Amino acid sequence: MNVLARVVAHRLFWPVVMLLVLFAINLIAFPGFFTVSVRDGHLFGSLIDILRNGAPTLIIAVGMTLVIATRGIDLSVGAIAAISGAVACSIILGSPTPGSLATVAVAVSVALLISLVLGVWNGFLVAVLGIQPIIATLILMTAGRGVAMLITEGQILTVNSPPFKFLGSGFWFGVPIAVIIAAVVFGLAALITRRTALGMFIESVGINPEASRQAGVRARGLLFAVYTFCAFCAAIAGLILTANTAAADANNTGLFIELDAILAVVIGGTSLAGGRYSLLGTLVGALVIQTLVTTVYTVGIPPIATMVFKAAVVTVVCLLQSPTTAEAFSGFRRRLALRAGKGVAAS
Amino acid sequence: MKKLIGLAAAGAMLVALAGCASGGSGAAEGPKPLDELVVGFAQVGAESGWRTANTKDIQAAFKDAGIELKFSDAQQKQENQIKAIRSYIQQQVDVIAFSPVVETGWDAVLNEAKAAGIPVVLTDRAVDSKDDSLYVSFLGSDFVEEGKKAGQWVLDEYADTAEPVEIIQLEGTTGAAPAIDRAEGFAEVIAENPNLEVVASQTGDFTRAGGKQVTEALLKSNPGVDLIYAHNDDMGLGAIEAIEAAGLVPGKDIKIVTVDAVKDGMQALADGKINFIVECSPLLGKQLVDIVKQVNDGETPEKRIITEETTFTQEQAIEALPDRQY
Numbered sequence: 095m096n097v098l099a100r101v102v103a104h105r106l107f108w109p110v111v112m113l114l115v116l117f118a119i120n121l122i123a124f125p126g127f128f129t130v131s132v133r134d135g136h137l138f139g140s141l142i143d144i145l146r147n148g149a150p151t152l153i154i155a156v157g158m159t160l161v162i163a164t165r166g167i168d169l170s171v172g173a174i175a176a177i178s179g180a181v182a183c184s185i186i187l188g189s190p191t192p193g194s195l196a197t198v199a200v201a202v203s204v205a206l207l208i209s210l211v212l213g214v215w216n217g218f219l220v221a222v223l224g225i226q227p228i229i230a231t232l233i234l235m236t237a238g239r240g241v242a243m244l245i246t247e248g249q250i251l252t253v254n255s256p257p258f259k260f261l262g263s264g265f266w267f268g269v270p271i272a273v274i275i276a277a278v279v280f281g282l283a284a285l286i287t288r289r290t291a292l293g294m295f296i297e298s299v300g301i302n303p304e305a306s307r308q309a310g311v312r313a314r315g316l317l318f319a320v321y322t323f324c325a326f327c328a329a330i331a332g333l334i335l336t337a338n339t340a341a342a343d344a345n346n347t348g349l350f351i352e353l354d355a356i357l358a359v360v361i362g363g364t365s366l367a368g369g370r371y372s373l374l375g376t377l378v379g380a381l382v383i384q385t386l387v388t389t390v391y392t393v394g395i396p397p398i399a400t401m402v403f404k405a406a407v408v409t410v411v412c413l414l415q416s417p418t419t420a421e422a423f424s425g426f427r428r429r430l431a432l433r434a435g436k437g438v439a440a441s
Numbered sequence: 442m443k444k445l446i447g448l449a450a451a452g453a454m455l456v457a458l459a460g461c462a463s464g465g466s467g468a469a470e471g472p473k474p475l476d477e478l479v480v481g482f483a484q485v486g487a488e489s490g491w492r493t494a495n496t497k498d499i500q501a502a503f504k505d506a507g508i509e510l511k512f513s514d515a516q517q518k519q520e521n522q523i524k525a526i527r528s529y530i531q532q533q534v535d536v537i538a539f540s541p542v543v544e545t546g547w548d549a550v551l552n553e554a555k556a557a558g559i560p561v562v563l564t565d566r567a568v569d570s571k572d573d574s575l576y577v578s579f580l581g582s583d584f585v586e587e588g589k590k591a592g593q594w595v596l597d598e599y600a601d602t603a604e605p606v607e608i609i610q611l612e613g614t615t616g617a618a619p620a621i622d623r624a625e626g627f628a629e630v631i632a633e634n635p636n637l638e639v640v641a642s643q644t645g646d647f648t649r650a651g652g653k654q655v656t657e658a659l660l661k662s663n664p665g666v667d668l669i670y671a672h673n674d675d676m677g678l679g680a681i682e683a684i685e686a687a688g689l690v691p692g693k694d695i696k697i698v699t700v701d702a703v704k705d706g707m708q709a710l711a712d713g714k715i716n717f718i719v720e721c722s723p724l725l726g727k728q729l730v731d732i733v734k735q736v737n738d739g740e741t742p743e744k745r746i747i748t749e750e751t752t753f754t755q756e757q758a759i760e761a762l763p764d765r766q767y
Contacts (some may be wrong), residue, residue, distance in 0.1 A: 124662040133688040143657050194537070208566070249493065250649075250675070252705055263686060339649035339679060346648045393656035397615045397644035 108414040110380045112361075112407070116385045123393045136265035140388060142273075148384030149174070149276035150331035152377060154351060155358040156283045157324030159376045160360050163293075164317060165300040165368025166220060166227035168324045171355060173238025174212050175332030175348030177240035178205040180245040182333055198257040206329050212238070213325025218317035236350070242344035251342040262337030267324035272334045279327060284373050293371075296320065300368030354383050359360050369426045382411070471536065472738045474596070479509045481529030481732055483539035485566075486517040489571045491703055494767030495565065495723035496573055497539075498500050502726025508733065519543055519679055522548045530557050538562040544569035544618075551575035560736050564725060573580025578732050578742040582721050582750060584619045590719045590752055591670060596742065598716075600698070602636060606667045609659050610642035611652050611680060613672040619721075623672045645676040648692075652679025660687050671699045674706025674718065681714050692716055702753055704765050710758035718758070720750045723767060 101107060120127040120140070130139035137259045140409060154171050161168045185201035186192045219230035253259075287293035288345050298306040299313045306312045329353070336342050361368065361382055362375025386407055413419050480503065486494055496512075503510035511534060513525035519542045529537045537559055540561060547568045554561050563579040569697060589641055599606050609625070613620030614691040624642070631637040641659045645651035652671060660666065660683060669684075671677035677699035684691040691714045693696055699706060709715045725748050735742045753761060 126624070126661065126664075138687065140658065140661050142653075143661070146659070147654055263682065335650065339653060339682065341649055343648060343650075346646070346650065388658050391641075391655055392662045394641055394643075394662075397612055397642075400615075400644070 099122065104373065105415070106375055106378060108411060109363065109375065111412050112414075113378060113382050113385060116382065120385070120392050121390055123389075128420045129391070132268065136268045136270075140312035141393070144381065144384045144388055145273045145276075146270040147387070148380050149270075150334050150348075151274040151351060151354045151383060152357040152380035153278045153279050153327050153334070154324075155362075155376045155380050155413075156280055156373060157320075157360070158355040159364055159371050159373055160283070160287065160296055160320045161227070161324045162364055162366060163296045163300045163368060163371035164320055165303075166317070166320070167356065167366070168216065168231045168321060168328075169228065169322065169352050170212070170216060170231040170234035170238055171328035171331075172276050172351045173235050173242065174209055174325050175335060175351060176242035176330040176342075177212070177238055177245070178209050178329035178332035179336030179342040179347045180242040180251070180344050181205040181208055182258070183251040183253050183336060184245055185301050186258055187251055192253060192255045193257065195257050198255060198261075200260070202261075202333060205333060206326065209325045209329030210322055211247075211333075213322030214318065216325060217321035220321060221314045221317035226382075226395060239344065242342075242347075246342055246344045248344070253340055255340070258337050259340045260337070263335050264273070266385075272338075275330060275334065279330065280373065280377065280431070283323075287373075291363050297369050297371065303387060322398050355380075357406050357408065358383055361408070361415075363415060410438030450754060454548060464592025473735075475507050475556055475737075476509075478536075478733065478737060479511065479532070479534045480536045480538060481511045481513075481525070481532070481534040483513050483515060483522045483529070485523040485540045485542050491701065491721075491723050491767060495725070497766070498724045498726040499564075499729060500726070502730045506734075508730065510685070512518075515542060517542055524530060526550050526554065529668045530554055530559060533557070534559065536560050538564055538729060538733075540565040541568050547659075548572065548575065562729065562732050562736075562742075564729060565723075573744070577736060578744055578746055580725055580728055580732060580746045580748065582748045584622030584721075585626040586747070587619075587700050587719045587721055587750075588623040588628075589619060589630050590626075591623070591717070592627040594698060594717045594719075594752070595627075595637060595668060595670070596634055599634065601639060604636065606637050607640045607663060607665050608637060608664050608668045608670060609663065610616075610639050611645040611655060611671040611676040612642055613644065613647045613676075615644050617647075619700075620647075620672055627670060630761055639670075645671070645679065647673050649675045649679040649682075652676030653683045656680040656683035657686070660684065660689075666695060668696045668698065671697065674699045674701040674703050674709075674715075678705060678709060679714055681709060702764075704767055707753065707758050707762050709766055710753060710755055713764050716755065718753045720752060722748050722750045724748075736752060756760070758762055 127140050130137055130141055132138065151312040153408050158168060171241055181202040183201055185204060189197045191197050216231055217227045220227050261271055266274055287296065295311045295316055299309055299316050303313045335347050350387060358379035361379035362372055364371040364375060386404055390403060395403050458683050482499060485492060500510060500512065511529065515522035515525060522539060522542055526537055526539060527550060537554055541563065544567065548570055551561055561576040562577050565581045566580055610624065612624060643655045643659065645655045652675065658677065669680050671680060677697050680697060681691040684695050687694055696716045699715055699716045700719045700721055701717045706715065706718055710718050727745060732742045
């Protein structure tokens with residue numbers, strides 16, 4: 095009983111329950127939902143799709159988790175994703191050998207380098223100029239998509255480059271490349287912030303920047319680092335999204351992905367007020383969001399009702415997680431237990 | 442005394458204004474020579490290959506006709522477009538043409554154009570206004586007709602099939618006119634054959650990524666699907682990727698019908714990955730020039746003019762591909 099109570103009280107309990115409920119709904123609508131087979135030498139199945147399509151959101155959400163832990167937020171990730179896709183595609187298109195590995199390596203490296211510059215810019219606005227993160231990153235969110243449009247000249251750039259396409263829809267030992275990249279990003283972030291004191295420093299900056307500075311934590315450097323890392327994650331996600339269709343679409347690549355990423359972080363139990371964060375929670379959050387999308391398709395919810403359905407699920411998750419609801423729940427349970435106890439005594 | 446002078450001055454100004462207004466309406470003075478005509482065109486923006494082709498075609502058509510064209514790009518913002526139309530009114534151009542960014546909110550500026558006696562032509566997209574005297578003509582595609590053409594091909598293709606045919610529909614952006622109308626026209630035609638059934642219909646937002654993701658999921662929950670009908674080429678191209686990833690052959694195992702006929706789509710059609718494309722042509726420059734000439738000659742053009750459009754099979758695509766402009 096005690097174990098059960100502790101499981102229920104765990105902050106990942108409700109997100110995981112929600113994920114399982116969504117899985118169950120899918121299973122009812124489509125009995126083959128959990129089937130994973132090998133087709134053409136790679137894994138094939140709905141679960142694989144969820145992992146692969148959810149990879150870009152997860153990668154951005156990992157960066158976003160660290161930013162949010164410092165009591166910040168990064169709205170510019172979608173625009174940065176669009177820029178990195180646009181840069182990579184225009185370099186590949188401009189090269190005489192679009193199919194060569196070297197060209198793609200150069201294109202990807204340049205795109206990632208540019209994202210570092212953009213991340214430093216965000217960090218500069220927040221850490222040095224002290225602009226509120228939501229405003230500071232709003233600048234790049236709006237301007238960035240314009241920059242991406244300038245790079246692509248408003249067109250959808252289609253590239254015919256097998257190595258680049260591999261990044262988005264290729265497989266390695268049967269596992270989608272996008273999933274491997276996401277796993278590496280997630281693993282590295284977890285390792286670096288949780289196996290060292292870095293994670294604690296990030297949390298301390300989020301809880302009280304001034305106190306942490308006086309305690310010797312270099313808050314400014316940390317802020318620079320998390321915003322740059324977040325932009326870097328966004329660029330990786332942008333490259334995967336672009337490679338997925340082998341086309342850079344400045345208007346649509348990563349559109350609203352900042353909201354999905356923030357939602358994944360919040361569903362995972364990390365507070366927007368900064369401080370403690372949970373990367374594992376973010377992973378569950380990203381999976382919930384992607385499973386939600388798949389559920390809409392498998393259950394056949396009409397497009398007109400899709401938004402309302404998604405909003406309802408998210409509302410339920412947030413309600414279940416809110417401290418007030420949790421309080422009410424435990425109060426209710428206590429009263430139930432009391433009444434049961436009285437009943438026993440009376441009989 | 443001062444009041445009187447003020448009144449007189451105001452009166453004089455009114456007369457002057459009236460003079461201006463009557464001078465602006467050139468139509469009353471009979472047809473102008475073509476090289477004196479000035480047409481103002483307010484474009485939506487340059488958001489897609491389709492739109493760029495539309496712009497180039499209109500510019501080329503007016504150049505060929507020897508008519509001066511003033512061109513403005515609204516960058517997909519209504520306020521920019523309204524500004525552009527106002528400046529055309531001030532410059533007293535002979536005809537104003539524009540593709541409205543959105544459907545509503547045009548009454549005020551179109552009334553200004555009407556008051557100045559400048560005829561307005563809508564291209565490609567309609568406006569939602571109760572007063573249809575605000576424009577002389579609407580030149581553009583008939584999206585319902587496009588849906589019907591796609592449905593007709595499916596009807597003919599499966600005319601001899603006795604078994605049920607499972608169809609997946611990839612819809613455009615929910616609520617957009619092309620998405621609503623293309624679904625309506627398609628449904629109307631395929632209703633003739635009860636074997637044709639749309640088993641799933643989801644929005645792919647007119648994008649490749651959307652088309653790919655929706656198709657991936659729907660292929661798994663509807664493994665017996667025979668045909669995919671996509672509301673534009675881009676979603677169809679996304680569907681091709683999803684079908685290939687599922688180890689199937691697009692165009693054979695699962696047939697694909699799309700609307701638009703942009704270059705990438707035509708390439709896929711020529712490669713045999715798409716089976717049929719209904720054209721939604723951006724090349725309406727010539728027809729627009731004709732309308733301008735009619736207005737100049739004092740004639741009344743038809744209120745609704747449909748763009749000249751065709752359809753493409755795989756063989757026709759191979760032929761048409763080399764000189765495809767967009």
